[in-house]
Amino acid sequence: MASLSELWSYDFIRQAVYAALLASVLCGVIGTFVVVKRLVFISGGLSHAAFGGLGVCYFLGVEPLLGAGVVAIASALLLAAGSRRWIRSRDAVIGILWSVGMAIGVIFVALSPGYAPNLMTYLFGNILTVGKGAVLATFLFTILVLCFIVLFFKEFVAVSFDEEFARVQGVPVGLFMAILMVMVALAVVLLIQLVGIILVIALLTIPPVISLMLTRSFVAVIVLSTLIGAIMTLAGLALSYVFDLPSGPTMVLLGALLMLPAYLWRRMVRGDLPRSPRSLPSDSPTSVSSAS
Helix, strand or coil, X not given: CCCHHHHHCCHHHHHHHHHHHHHHHHHHHHHHHHHHCCCHHHHHHHHHHHHHHHHHHHHHCCCHHHHHHHHHHHHHHHHHHCCCCCHHHHHHHHHHHHHXXXXXXXXXXXXXXXXXXXXXXXXXXXXXXXXXXXXXXXXHHHHHHHHHHHHCHHHHHHHHHCHHHHHHXXXXXXXXXXXXXXXXXXXXXXXXXXXXXXXXXXXXXXXHHHHHHHCCCHHHHHHHHHHHHHHHHHHHHHHHHHCCCCHHHHHHHHHHHHHHHHHHHHHHHHCCCCCCHHHCCCCCCCCCCCCC
């Protein structure tokens, strides 16, 4: 087995580590809002709907992730725009996007001329195939997300916890919901390369869920989620190399295993179960304004 220095000399190993670290930041920041705002099911719908665009672009000979991004953003804006008018039927719409997106993707991949690609790569990901272009795109997107969150932190927190209260305080709820949904959609598309469409929900939700068991501060949840995401991705990558396992599922299973000691610590040390994400943060703003 190659030594650590020998492994680091390979370009694809370095790109995989960079991608894992950037994904950890996305898991920590965007994943926290996904869990608190209860957008987990929506994230799943976006990831599976994106597979439709991925398949169409593969059929046309265009970069597949470009199509996945376009479809994911369009679906996110659709859900954000209609969230107040047809909230009761939103679950049904998500289910339709979920199933139709997967069906379209599979059909167009099957119709593509030449050798049909291995769908396992798209469904379960392969971080070792992430190229420099994808890492750069993830880096730029991560910087953009951090800038938005820092500049409009109070607004995003207010919208995540209580839309009506935020609206009364003058926050343009529709705009910030659209921005949040687009960020979730793009994060989903970028994380597809790491763990695939099926497991991307776990990578977005497991680190924040563990963090919610350990702290009640919103900022602390984001920071801790980032650290847990780094442990999941880097340790999962190492374990997949040592035991010759698929990297994406290994990361997710490692994250699931980390939930057990967090749960036990919560029970033994604090003596209670995790609180609802809506009532968790002790540092959430009590008032916001439409401008930062």
